[in-house]
Amino acid sequence: xxxxxxxxxxxxxxxxxxxxxxxxxxxxxxxxxxxxxxxxxxxxxxxxxxxxxxxxxxxxxxxxxxxxxxxxxxxxxxxxxxxxxxxxxxxxxxxxxxxxxxxxxxxxxxxxxxxxxxxxxxxxxxxxxxxxxxxxxxxxxxxxxxxxxxxxxxxxxxxxxxxxxxxxxxxxxxxxxxxxxxxxxxxxxxxxxxxxxxxxxxxxxxxxxxxxxxxxxxxxxxxxxxxxxxxxxxxxxxxxxxxxxxxxxxxxxxxxxxxxxxxxxxxxxxxxxxxxxxxxxxxxxxxxxxxxxxxxxxxxxxxxxxxxxxxxxxxxxxxxxxxxxxxxxxxxxxxxxxxxxxxxxxxxxxxxxxxxxxxxxxxxxxxxxxxxxxxxxxxxxxxxxxxxxxxxxxxxxxxxxxxxxxxxxxxxxxxxxxxxxxxxxxxxxxxxxxxxxxxxxxxxxxxxxxxxxxxxxxxxxxxxxxxxxxxxxxxxxxxxxxxxxxxxxxxxxxxxxxxxxxxxxxxxxxxxxxxxxxxxxxxxxxxxxxxxxxxxxxxxxxxxxxxxxxxxxxxxxxxxxxxxxxxxxxxxxxxxxxxxxxxxxxxxxxxxxxxxxxxxxxxxxxxxxxxxxxxxxxxxxxxxxxxxxxxxxxxxxxxxxxxxxxxxxxxxxxxxxxxxxxxxxxxxxxxxxxxxxxxxxxxxxxxxxxxxxxxxxxxxxxxxxxxxxxxxxxxxxxxxxxxxxxxxxxxxxxxxxxxxxxxxxxxxxxxxxxxxxxxxxxxxxxxxxxxxxxxxxxxxxxxxxxxxxxxxxxxxxxxxxxxxxxxxxxxxxxxxxxxxxxxxxxxxxx
Ligand code: C3B
Numbered sequence: 097x098x099x100x101x102x103x104x105x106x107x108x109x110x111x112x113x114x115x116x117x118x119x120x121x122x123x124x125x126x127x128x129x130x131x132x133x134x135x136x137x138x139x140x141x142x143x144x145x146x147x148x149x150x151x152x153x154x155x156x157x158x159x160x161x162x163x164x165x166x167x168x169x170x171x172x173x174x175x176x177x178x179x180x181x182x183x184x185x186x187x188x189x190x191x192x193x194x195x196x197x198x199x200x201x202x203x204x205x206x207x208x209x210x211x212x213x214x215x216x217x218x219x220x221x222x223x224x225x226x227x228x229x230x231x232x233x234x235x236x237x238x239x240x241x242x243x244x245x246x247x248x249x250x251x252x253x254x255x256x257x258x259x260x261x262x263x264x265x266x267x268x269x270x271x272x273x274x275x276x277x278x279x280x281x282x283x284x285x286x287x288x289x290x291x292x293x294x295x296x297x298x299x300x301x302x303x304x305x306x307x308x309x310x311x312x313x314x315x316x317x318x319x320x321x322x323x324x325x326x327x328x329x330x331x332x333x334x335x336x337x338x339x340x341x342x343x344x345x346x347x348x349x350x351x352x353x354x355x356x357x358x359x360x361x362x363x364x365x366x367x368x369x370x371x372x373x374x375x376x377x378x379x380x381x382x383x384x385x386x387x388x389x390x391x392x393x394x395x396x397x398x399x400x401x402x403x404x405x406x407x408x409x410x411x412x413x414x415x416x417x418x419x420x421x422x423x424x425x426x427x428x429x430x431x432x433x434x435x436x437x438x439x440x441x442x443x444x445x446x447x448x449x450x451x452x453x454x455x456x457x458x459x460x461x462x463x464x465x466x467x468x469x470x471x472x473x474x475x476x477x478x479x480x481x482x483x484x485x486x487x488x489x490x491x492x493x494x495x496x497x498x499x500x501x502x503x504x505x506x507x508x509x510x511x512x513x514x515x516x517x518x519x520x521x522x523x524x525x526x527x528x529x530x531x532x533x534x535x536x537x538x539x540x541x542x543x544x545x546x547x548x549x550x551x552x553x554x555x556x557x558x559x560x561x562x563x564x565x566x567x568x569x570x571x572x573x574x575x576x577x578x579x580x581x582x583x584x585x586x587x588x589x590x591x592x593x594x595x596x597x598x599x600x601x602x603x604x605x606x607x608x609x610x611x612x613x614x615x616x617x618x619x620x621x622x623x624x625x626x627x628x629x630x631x632x633x634x635x636x637x638x639x640x641x642x643x644x645x646x647x648x649x650x651x652x653x654x655x656x657x658x659x660x661x662x663x664x665x666x667x668x669x670x671x672x673x674x675x676x677x678x679x680x681x682x683x684x685x686x687x688x689x690x691x692x693x694x695x696x697x698x699x700x701x702x703x704x705x706x707x708x709x710x711x712x713x714x715x716x717x718x719x720x721x722x723x724x725x726x727x728x729x730x731x732x733x734x735x736x737x738x739x740x741x742x743x744x745x746x747x748x749x750x751x752x753x754x755x756x757x758x759x760x761x762x763x764x765x766x767x768x769x770x771x772x773x774x775x776x777x778x779x780x781x782x783x784x785x786x787x788x789x790x791x792x793x794x795x796x797x798x799x800x801x802x803x804x805x806x807x808x809x810x811x812x813x814x815x816x817x818x819x820x821x822x823x824x825x826x827x828x829x830x831x832x833x834x835x836x837x838x839x840x841x842x843x844x845x846x847x848x849x850x851x852x853x854x855x856x857x858x859x860x861x862x863x864x865x866x867x868x869x870x871x872x873x874x875x876x877x878x879x880x881x882x883x884x885x886x887x888x889x890x891x892x893x894x895x896x897x898x899x900x901x902x903x904x905x906x907x908x909x910x911x912x913x914x915x916x917x918x919x920x921x922x923x924x925x926x
Contacts, residue, residue: 113161123200123207127154139211145281147213148191148221151204152284155194159330163339169925170249171412176424176922178243178250178915179408181401181438182431184233184380185240185254185342186261188583188745189222190285190329193241196587197332223278224746225285226260227344229384230662231771232470234745235548236431238580238771238908244333244340245582245606246912247924251412253404255396256286256327256344257380264703264742269719273382273706286344287328292411294324295350296402298395302491307451315448316491322373323348324403334582334606345403347376383705384662385476394437394480394488401438405445419450423463427920430467430542433478433534439465439541440495448491454498466919467538467545468575470768472555473666479531482524496532500524503540510567521563539564539571544919548577549769549790551810573918576793577769578908581608584775588749591630592780592900599623608907611900618897624890627897631754631780638754645747646740651733655694655886658751658781659759660701660743663711666766669702670860671868671875672759673718677845678836678876679735680725685835693734694883699751701743710859715739717853720845748772753779756892757882760785761875763866765810767791774906780896782885784878786871790906798902802895806878807871816870826869827861833872837861 104110116126131142131150142150170177195201205215228234236252243250262273299319307313329342349370375392376399387393408426409419417425430436439461446457471477486493500523507518519526523536539545539561547553553574557565565572586593586605596604600613617623635656642648650656659672676698682688700718704711722737740747758776760767760783767789777783777794784804785791795803808816827834837857839845846852860868886892904910916922 113164115158115161118158118200118203120203120207120210123154123203124210126157127151127207127211130154130157144217144221148218149282149284151208151218152191152194152222155191155198155200155204156284156330158198158200159194159332159339162332162337163330163341165337166339167341171414173249173925174414174425175249175925176920177408177412177426178248178920178922179404179426179428180236180240180243180250180252180431181404181428181435182233182236182252182254183397183400183434184228184431185225185236185252185344186228186230186233186745187225187237187329188234188749189219189224191219191222192587193583194330194332196582197334199335221281223281224744225278225283226276226744227254227257227380229261229380229382231769232384232432235470235577235771235908238578238583239912240331240340240342241334241580241582242578242908242912244331244338245336245580246909247333247336247338247926248912248916248922249925250331250340251408252331252340252342253400253407254342254344255377255380255400256346257377258346259379261380261703261744262382262706266715266719266739266741269723270716271704271706271712285329288346289326289328290348292326292407293348294326294345294403294406295321296324296399297321298398298488300490302494313448313451314491314494316444320373321350322376322399323350324399326403326407343404343407345377345400347374347378347399349373382703383707385471385473385664386705386708387476387478388707389479389481389484391484391488394484397434398437398441398489398492401435402441405438405441409445419446419452420456420460422460426464427543427922428465429915429920430465430538432468432470433538436467436478436534436538436541437489437492439537440489440492440499443495443499444491447495458499458502462541463543465538465542467535467542469535469545469547469556469560472552472560472766472768474560477560478534479525480534482530482532485532493532496523496537499537499540507567517563521567535561536564539568542571544573545571546573546575546919547768548575549793550574550576551765551787551792552768552789555765555810575911575914575918576790576905577771577774578906578911579771579774579778580908581605581778583749584752585778589630589634589753589779591633592627592753595623595626595630596900604904606909608904608909611904612902614897614901618894618901621890624893624897627780628889628893631756631896634750634754638750641747641750642738642740646738648738648740650697650738651695651736653695654697654736655756655883656754657696657698657757657759658701658755658776659698659761660748660751661770661772663702663704663708663715665710665864666866667762668866668868668871669700669714669718670856671761671871672698672700673714673721674833674836674868674872675876675879676725676735676737677721677839678832680721680728680731681835681839682832683731687832690730690732690734693731694886695734696883697736697738699755700737700739701747701751703743710856713853713856717840717845717856720853721840724845748775752776752781755779755781756886756896757781758783758785760788760791761807761871762786762788763868763871764788764808764813766866774903777899777903778906780900782882782892782895782899784875784882793905794903797905798895798899802898802902804878804882806874808867808874813867816867821864821867821870823861823864823867823869826872830869830873832876833869 130153135146240252260276297318324345331340446452547556604610639650758781760773769790786807843850
């Protein structure tokens with residue numbers, strides 16, 4: 097029960113909360129107040145961390161009135177809410193974004209100066225919440241930013257991991273993972289609400305009983321439970337006064353555990369039981385695109401969706417709300433298969449807790465969900481063993497079986513006699529062992545299934561779920577991903593933003609298609625000059641950062657060639673590496689003169705899943721090659737390789753705006769979309785890329801002449817795969833390729849050790865699902881075209897400006913408009 101117990105009589109108690117005064121003096125007063133009362137220190141004795149925390153509180157105070165008002169308006173309007181269910185949110189630092197959203201940046205800077213402090217120093221103190229692995233988690237963060245900016249009611253639901261994605265360090269060139277202690281110095285952006293905790297059950301068994309009306313029912317008798325404690329985060333819209341909520345759940349032991357500890361003779365054992373419960377939200381699984389099928393992971397998934405559904409039904413809806421009307425008030429978006437266990441959970445709530453009959457419950461459930469698929473790699477589609485699911489969530493497994501029975505009856509009705517099809521489509525896989533195919537469950541249950549770029553959605557229909565698209569042709573749709581222009585242009589690239597705003601006004605920040613108005617400026621020499629100046633400023637900012645952060649020296653005047661993304665074979669960092677090794681080899685063998693090299697610095701940023709050996713070996717090899725190349729006098733400093741450790745959102749914000757060339761070189765048909773590719777184009781880098789994921793749409797929009805396409809197309813890849821890929825033939829027939837591979841094999845980069853990188857090279861030459869060698873020639877030829885164009889400064893800049901002007905489509909605001917229209921059918925609330 098919320099609110100006061102009797103009618104308030106003081107006038108202030110019912111007045112709307114108003115934000116603190118918006119002036120430098122008001123800011124200073126508020127900031128010092130926070131420093132003194134929250135941190136308990138005087139300015140003269142305060143640490144940088146104190147100052148940062150006080151600044152964060154000050155900005156939060158400005159947002160608070162708006163947050164409360166947003167909640168009031170949303171409840172009053174009874175508008176449909178988007179419930180974004182995602183196991184990952186890769187938020188990035190909060191302070192800069194909050195200053196931008198409130199337009200407090202200048203005031204804060206001037207106010208802090210008057211206190212003898214520096215805003216940039218305080219901003220650098222923030223540790224970003226790394227509660228995601230890569231693209232999927234960052235996408236969720238962009239989407240909630242866009243919904244807030246577009247005035248759409250949304251609650252983001254997820255997990256408050258105590259340890260986010262590991263901090264990557266290099267020891268002798270090898271990746272070593274350190275725990276991410278992002279909470280250690282305080283976490284000013286969250287609001288815990290232990291009093292609103294939700295109990296989540298696990299294990300046990302089910303039993304039949306007859307209710308008062310004489311109906312046969314099932315109930316779940318669980319064995320153990322944990323508490324989900326909600327932590328609320330503000331999600332401020334850009335300059336619109338709306339602040340949505342991100343609600344992340346933290347697992348705590350219930351009192352049963354405490355009692356057990358109190359009564360237990362074996363104190364240590366009892367404390368272990370408590371630790372067991374709290375482990376659920378302890379750590380983010382660092383596997384990206386390769387689920388491990390671990391029990392704790394399923395616990396995490398069920399934990400957060402059970403909390404979220406309960407929270408929405410019990411706390412967001414009015415008391416006594418008729419759940420038959422639930423689809424009028426919520427659409428839950430399933431971000432990949434991770435939250436799909438929400439489907440049987442909602443069925444359980446409706447049938448077991450609210451007495452719905454099965455058909456009624458299914459009718460409601462089907463209207464409440466939609467599913468986004470983010471991959472095409474078959475091994476990335478989650479399948480939970482029925483043994484594990486049945487042990488952990490026995491009632492849910494029963495419900496899944498019943499959903500499957502009814503679904504297969506429908507399939508058999510639509511395709512009589514086609515038993516093979518029924519088996520293929522079964523939600524329950526029988527081979528190699530019995531398991532629940534979560535993607536199938538989501539497809540059957542949801543109103544819509546979407547891929548994340550045109551090509552991906554088409555392949556999803558044609559290759560991954562063809563039977564389903566035949567049965568439900570209208571369920572399948574595409575929503576091409578997008579990125580928030582607030583964080584990734586306006587905030588990350590202030591110089592370019594200023595230039596754009598001077599040219600076309602500031603409307604582009606919330607209406608990115610307006611960047612089109614920049615097109616004529618591509619032909620304006622003065623504008624191009626200023627554009628280059630902005631790029632140069634970004635490069636020098638990056639140079640300073642890498643010097644101080646990593647001790648890496650970036651040479652002046654180089655083409656900055658950047659490949660940043662998770663380390664995965666399908667993304668083909670090894671192709672980029674072979675390019676570097678080949679340039680080095682060609683100079684040393686005298687095939688080209690060092691003086692003819694285009695001065696180029698290649699920057700890598702990539703984390704490998706800790707258990708992914710090939711990926712870790714590739715990181716090691718990149719670092720070894722970097723060490724030799726960077727120290728080589730023969731190259732005359734014209735080729736450099738930089739691999740700053742621990743690539744994250746914070747580093748991306750500095751790296752991407754500085755880049756000249758964006759590497760998007762996955763094997764065609766493998767990268768669902770990519771979103772880094774969009775950030776680079778919007779910041780005026782040119783792309784070298786395959787015809788894959790959103791690259792296809794980027795190239796269509798910016799134009800062939802302003803994009804470096806190379807490699808096999810998806811149908812060519814499929815054909816080569818079908819006829820049999822024999823990488824050895826490329827090795828044998830291409831002397832330049834052979835020389836590069838042989839050089840690695842010879843131990844040249846591993847102090848003479850021929851075996852150190854044997855597995856990497858042997859895989860490329862003998863196996864390699866991702867056909868690196870097949871695209872090598874085309875890649876190198878296209879890199880030569882890059883160099884030719886880069887030599888023509890005006891032509892290059894013209895293309896770069898056109899990349900910016902024509903990439904407005906890739907705003908996540910546009911993605912959100914697509915979801916709103918085609919999937920959620922909800923409206924902004926103004
Ligand atoms: C990623 C895909 O690999 C990217 O192509 C895509 O742009 C993003 O999702 C966002 O849609 N992805 C991921 O980061 N993690 C997964 N488990 C699956 C896909």
